[in-house]
Amino acid sequence: MRQNRKVSRRRSVIGMHVMHIGAVVVTLGVMVVLNTLAESSCGQLMTSIGQKDRTLTARQAEFERVSARWEATKSTDNLNRALGRRGLEMNYAKAHQIIHVEKNGTLRPGQQSVALARQRFDRLATASVAPSRRPIVR
Amino acid sequence: MNSAWRFWLPFFGLFLFAGCPAVRVVRTHLNLDDGTRVEAPRYDYEKILHPVRGGVYDCRGKPLVKATPTWEYRLDPVALREAKVRAKGQKEPRSPKAIAMTIAGALHLNPSNVCAMCENLGNRYQFLGVSDDARAHRILTNTHAVAGIIVRDSYERRYFEGRRFAHVLGSVNAENDGSAGVEQRFNRDLRGLPGVERGKQDGRRRALLDKQVELTPAVPGANIYLTVDRRVQEEAETALADGIATYGAAAGWCVILDVRTGEVLALASHPDFDPLEYGKIPTDLPIVSDPRVNRVTSFTYEPGSVMKVITAASAIDARFVTPDSIYSTDRHEDGYYKLPGDGGHVWDPTITVRHAIVHSSNIVIGKLGYAFGPLRLYAYMRKFGFGQKTGIELPGEEVGILRDPNVRMWDKATWSRAAIGQGVSVTALQMASAYQAIANDGVRISPRIVRKVENASGEDILDPSLRADPEGVRVIRPETARQVREMMLGVTAKGGTALRARVPGYSVAGKTGTAQKVKNGKYAPGLYRATFCGIVPSGVVKADPADAAPAEARVVILVSLDFEEKTRYHQGGNSAGPIFRRIALGTMRCLEVAPDRPDEVSDLEDDDFDKLMLLRTKKAAEADPEWDGEDEEWLKSHR
Numbered sequence: 001m002r003q004n005r006k007v008s009r010r011r012s013v014i015g016m017h018v019m020h021i022g023a024v025v026v027t028l029g030v031m032v033v034l035n036t037l038a039e040s041s042c043g044q045l046m047t048s049i050g051q052k053d054r055t056l057t058a059r060q061a062e063f064e065r066v067s068a069r070w071e072a073t074k075s076t077d078n079l080n081r082a083l084g085r086r087g088l089e090m091n092y093a094k095a096h097q098i099i100h101v102e103k104n105g106t107l108r109p110g111q112q113s114v115a116l117a118r119q120r121f122d123r124l125a126t127a128s129v130a131p132s133r134r135p136i137v138r
Numbered sequence: 139m140n141s142a143w144r145f146w147l148p149f150f151g152l153f154l155f156a157g158c159p160a161v162r163v164v165r166t167h168l169n170l171d172d173g174t175r176v177e178a179p180r181y182d183y184e185k186i187l188h189p190v191r192g193g194v195y196d197c198r199g200k201p202l203v204k205a206t207p208t209w210e211y212r213l214d215p216v217a218l219r220e221a222k223v224r225a226k227g228q229k230e231p232r233s234p235k236a237i238a239m240t241i242a243g244a245l246h247l248n249p250s251n252v253c254a255m256c257e258n259l260g261n262r263y264q265f266l267g268v269s270d271d272a273r274a275h276r277i278l279t280n281t282h283a284v285a286g287i288i289v290r291d292s293y294e295r296r297y298f299e300g301r302r303f304a305h306v307l308g309s310v311n312a313e314n315d316g317s318a319g320v321e322q323r324f325n326r327d328l329r330g331l332p333g334v335e336r337g338k339q340d341g342r343r344r345a346l347l348d349k350q351v352e353l354t355p356a357v358p359g360a361n362i363y364l365t366v367d368r369r370v371q372e373e374a375e376t377a378l379a380d381g382i383a384t385y386g387a388a389a390g391w392c393v394i395l396d397v398r399t400g401e402v403l404a405l406a407s408h409p410d411f412d413p414l415e416y417g418k419i420p421t422d423l424p425i426v427s428d429p430r431v432n433r434v435t436s437f438t439y440e441p442g443s444v445m446k447v448i449t450a451a452s453a454i455d456a457r458f459v460t461p462d463s464i465y466s467t468d469r470h471e472d473g474y475y476k477l478p479g480d481g482g483h484v485w486d487p488t489i490t491v492r493h494a495i496v497h498s499s500n501i502v503i504g505k506l507g508y509a510f511g512p513l514r515l516y517a518y519m520r521k522f523g524f525g526q527k528t529g530i531e532l533p534g535e536e537v538g539i540l541r542d543p544n545v546r547m548w549d550k551a552t553w554s555r556a557a558i559g560q561g562v563s564v565t566a567l568q569m570a571s572a573y574q575a576i577a578n579d580g581v582r583i584s585p586r587i588v589r590k591v592e593n594a595s596g597e598d599i600l601d602p603s604l605r606a607d608p609e610g611v612r613v614i615r616p617e618t619a620r621q622v623r624e625m626m627l628g629v630t631a632k633g634g635t636a637l638r639a640r641v642p643g644y645s646v647a648g649k650t651g652t653a654q655k656v657k658n659g660k661y662a663p664g665l666y667r668a669t670f671c672g673i674v675p676s677g678v679v680k681a682d683p684a685d686a687a688p689a690e691a692r693v694v695i696l697v698s699l700d701f702e703e704k705t706r707y708h709q710g711g712n713s714a715g716p717i718f719r720r721i722a723l724g725t726m727r728c729l730e731v732a733p734d735r736p737d738e739v740s741d742l743e744d745d746d747f748d749k750l751m752l753l754r755t756k757k758a759a760e761a762d763p764e765w766d767g768e769d770e771e772w773l774k775s776h777r
Contacts, residue, residue, distance in 0.1 A: 046347045061207035061291075065270040068206040071298045076372050095643045095726070095733055108732045109681050112643045115736035 183339045189330030190293060192359030194307055194320055196368045197401075197589065203307050203321075203413075205293040205359075209275050211245065211266040215256045218286025225282050237284050241266065244274040268294055297413045299368065302375050305407045305432040306366060306532070306587065309416035317416055318430065320362060320588065322533045327591050327599065330359035360599060363590040365401035370394060373724030374404040381699065381717035382408055387668075388426050388702035391433035391566055392717070394725060395574045395694045397673065400583030400610070402530070403693065403725070407433040426702055433698075436534040438563035442653025443710070444671050444696075445559030446503040448572055450495055451622045452518030453510045455580075455614040461492040461625050465502040477504045477554055496628035498635050498650060500558050507557020512543040515556060521613045522572040523582060524564050531588045531604055539563035559653060569671060570696040575610075576626075577647075577673040577691040580619040583610035623647040623678045623691070630672070639670050639715035641722045643733030645679040647691075648672025648718070650710030655700075664704035670714035671696040674722045675734040689734035695721055 072078065083090055096116050100108035107114055193204035218238075222231040232240075238256045242249040245267045255264050266287075269275070278287050295310050297303075308319020314329070316322035333356035338349035374392045382390045394404040409429040411419055419430055431437055453459045467485035469477050478500040485499065494502035507515055519525065525540030540562050541548065552561035567585055575582035584607065591600040614622075626647035630640045635650045651669035654661040677691030697714040699707075707713040726733075 042348070050345075050347055062272060064204075064207050065272070068201075068204060068296050068298075069270070071201050071204075072296065075298050075300070076302070076368075077300060092724075092727055098727075100730060100732060109685065112733045112736045119737075 181338050181340075183335075183337065183343070183345065185335040187333035187335055187354075187356040189332055189356040190358045191295070191310070191314060191330065192328040192361045194328075194362045194364060196371075197363070197365050197403075198367065199363070200368050202299060202303055202364070202368070203295060203297050206270060206296045208268050208270045208292055208294045209278075210268050210290045210292040211241075211278060212288040212290070213241070213252075213255050213264045213266050214262045214286040214288055215259050215264070216262055216286070218256055218284075219259070221285030223282065223285045232283075237286075240277065240283055241287070244271075244277040245269055263288065268292065270294070295414075299371075301410050301412050303366070303371060304410040304413055304429075305434070306364065306371075306405050307413060308533075309411075309413040311417060319432075319532060320364070323531050324360075324362055324588070324591065327360040327593075328362065330594075331357040333357070358594045360591050360593045362588060363592065365396070365399075365403065365587050365589050366405065367403050367728060369728040370725050371404040371406065373728065374721050375406045375408075377717050377720040377724070378406050378408055378697070381697075381713065381720075385699060385707040385713040386701070386703065386705050387699035387713070389433060389700040390698060390717075391437075392695070392697045392721065393434045393566055393570045394696075394721070395570050395585055397574055397577040397677075397691045397694060399608070400571070400574055400578075400585045401589070402585055402587040403729075405432075405434050405587070407431070426700060432532065432534065433700075434566045435528075435530055435532050436536050436565070438536045438538045438565055439667055439698075440562065440653045440656070441559040441564050441569055442651035442667065442669060443498045443500075443559055444569060444649050444651035444669050445562070445564075446495060446498065446557065447576065447622060447626060447649045448519065448522055448524075449503055449507045449510070449515065449557040450491055450625065451576060451614055451618060452515060452522075453506055454491075454621055455518070455618040456510070456514060458510055458514075459491055459506060461621050462490050464488045464490055465494065465505055467499065467501055469501050471505070476551065477501050477508075478558055478560070492625045492628065495625045495649065496631075496634050498629075503558050504554050508554045510557070512548045512553050512556070516540070516543050516548075518613075519556075519562070521582075521611070522575060523568050523584075524562065524572065528565075528567050528571055529584050529604070530567060530586065535567075536565050538565055538568055559651060566696050566698055569669075570694050573671050573673060573694045573696070575613045576619050576622050577677060577694055578610070578619075579616040579677075580612055580614040581610040582613045583607065620678055623673065623676050626673070627676055627678065634711075635709075636670055636672075636711035636715040636718075638711060639672060639718045641674060641719055641726070643735055644674050644722065644726060644731075645676040645689075645734050646672045646674050646722065647676035647678065650715065651698075652709045664708075665701060666708040667698055667700050668708055668710040668712070668714045669696065669698040670710045670718045672718055672722065674726065675731065679734045681732065681734045681736060689732070692729060692731050693722075693725055695725065697721065 096112040098111075099113045100111060102108055191205045194202045196202055218234055223237060224231050234256050235253060238252040239249050241247070242252040247267060252266075255266075258264065275289075277283055279289060297307065304319075306319055308321035308323075309317045310321050311317050316325035316328065321328065333354045334352060335345070335350070335354075336352040338346045338351075340346060374394060378390050378392045381387070389408055391407045392404065393402060393406075395401065396403055409427060411429040416430070419428075423429075425431060425437070450459075450461075454461065466488050467480075468487070469479060471477075480500050485497070485501075489497070489499065489502060491502065491506065493499070494506070519540055525538055525542075527535050527537055529535075541552070548556065548561075555561045571582060571585050574585070586604075588600060588604065590598050593599050624647075626649055627645060628634050629648050629650065630636050630646040636648060639646060639648055639650075648670055649672075651667075651671070653667045653669070654663075655665040655667060656662065657665065671694065673691050673694050675689045675691055678688050680687070681689045695718055697718045699713050699717075701708050725731075
């Protein structure tokens with residue numbers, strides 16, 4: 001009995017070892033599988049990032065190209081050419097046709113347009129005849 | 139024997155196994171190979187990342203020049219011949235001629251030229267062109283449409299305003315280094331720093347991101363923000379070009395300075411150049427027709443009568459005279475050495491300094507300068523900035539000629555004539571800067587053209603030594619400056635020498651200059667440089683009598699024309715004056731400066747400015763070539 005008891009203890013120890021080793025092996029196996037999966041996922045991500053990176057670079061380059069073309073289109077010579085092509089004759093407004101108003105709503109001092117308007121207003125006010133309906137702005 | 143053989147066999151095997159690689163290693167390290175071995179595929183790679191050159195912007199942030207991504211196309215005629223290109227749904231491959239026509243159409247090339255390139259099988263890397271057209275790129279990379287095309291990503295320098303700003307921006311050469319202007323002066327900042335990428339690549343030469351060893355990204359070049367205003371520059375260049383054509387001048391230049399900050403708002407010099415063709419300019423041109431010369435900063439000349447203002451300002455500031463001091467107009471008065479004449483003008487026996495400025499009397503200002511003395515005159519001229527660099531951030535700035543009488547006393551001719559702008563040489567920028575001091579109540583601020591150099595991180599890295607000193611240097615007293623500006627007002631008034639420089643609605647304090655040119659060491663009769671330099675508004679006129687102070691002076695504009703032939707427009711008031719007027723009108727409108735003479739309502743008919751605009755539109759319409767845009771239908775069919 002005693003001898004038998006000894007044998008069974010040794011067997012249980014071996015069984016325990018086998019279980020431990022098995023657990024380690026299984027764990028290692030799982031880790032390997034997980035690692036493989038993670039690596040594969042990383043690889044996919046890497047490819048995707050690379051692709052997106054290339055797309056971003058291409059888009060940025062395209063944006064640069066389009067904005068450069070837009071700037072070139074807006075250049076003075078091109079605008080003048082475009083106006084000429086369509087038979088448009090455009091002039092800048094003259095000083096007496098511009099009224100500058102400050103941010104607080106007051107008129108900027110010393111403006112030709114304001115002086116002209118005042119002159120005309122005074123002339124109309126002092127005129128003996130009633131002012132005509134003709135607009136005062138030329 | 140058998141057992142010995144059996145014993146030694148494994149050792150022999152081991153020796154063969156280890157010895158052959160050892161021999162190979164030794165041969166490789168001692169470089170004993172005869173070069174016939176086949177290289178293993180290279181999985182390591184190293185790539186230099188080229189930085190993008192920075193851009194240049196105007197004061198409003200509008201790009202003037204930028205590096206734009208483009209595609210460079212080259213043709214390999216052998217590959218084109220060998221490839222079988224089949225359009226979708228077609229069984230027959232396209233002929234080389236059809237492919238050549240497709241390439242020519244996409245890049246707007248002459249088809250016969252492209253066909254000839256296809257025939258030239260000896261050159262397998264023929265340059266086709268550079269394009270930024272995405273549609274053309276799609277066609278040229280479509281394997282169902284073309285073959286034999288080598289595409290390389292590249293950057294092209296785009297000068298959005300063409301020839302305009304040529305002397306400010308400069309140019310870049312084939313090595314992407316600046317050759318002139320800001321491109322040259324700030325080349326190091328604009329270039330950026332190259333980066334490097336090292337790592338592993340697969341058999342198809344694709345970089346493996348997870349095997350990257352080193353990635354040092356390229357640092358893009360800094361962006362430069364200038365003080366020039368695109369709209370003001372346009373006004374200046376257009377008016378100057380028209381003026382040169384109208385008055386038959388060989389060259390002309392113009393500079394506009396902001397009175398308060400000394401910043402250059404516009405800088406024009408004619409003849410000019412196309413920045414993309416700078417390298418093609420002949421190098422043996424005479425200076426008067428050399429387009430590479432920036433006549434505002436790199437060209438010195440005798441200024442003529444515009445210098446009289448400086449002389450008068452110096453003498454008044456030193457309390458040597460007042461504007462109302464009286465001088466005799468007798469040229470042969472004792473005590474003076476060979477005074478310059480007044481070109482046949484008959485004056486009253488005596489006139490004031492004020493009148494001498496208004497009517498540009500050589501005799502009176504010559505006498506004034508003579509009596510004032512070289513030492514004091516020289517000291518003031520130095521304070522006004524003559525004989526030294528202004529420090530503008532453009533390459534090749536000239537110093538001018540202003541001899542120091544403390545070292546060697548001026549000869550008597552210089553003594554009597556430096557006061558009227560002879561015997562001294564200045565640059566246009568120096569003169570404009572001196573007038574800026576008068577406009578700014580006597581404080582001279584060194585002219586600047588670069589406001590900011592912004593690196594990729596958004597930091598301003600402009601060298602502090604290049605920054606303008608907002609405090610400036612006091613040259614003359616404020617009351618002197620005001621007195622001088624009041625005197626100068628008369629120049630554009632009735633009876634003055636520059637009535638045609640009057641700007642409707644604005645007071646102009648200016649001075650004309652008509653300087654004889656020197657040829658072969660002598661003054662050439664009939665050849666002149668006409669100049670007008672003016673301050674708008676003058677800073678001495680109140681917009682409204684109720685105002686506490688006069689309207690502030692805003693800009694200094696200097697215009698010069700260089701005549702190589704005798705002409706009746708050689709006087710500053712007749713040629714430079716009207717150009718000044720146009721430029722000043724446009725500048726005031728661009729800067730939204732309110733008139734300081736609002737009651738002086740201009741004639742409401744079409745003025746010169748309208749005529750100019752009309753002319754410009756007509757010119758543009760005439761110069762417009764036939765519509766050369768892409769053939770939309772054709773492109774659609776090949777997309």
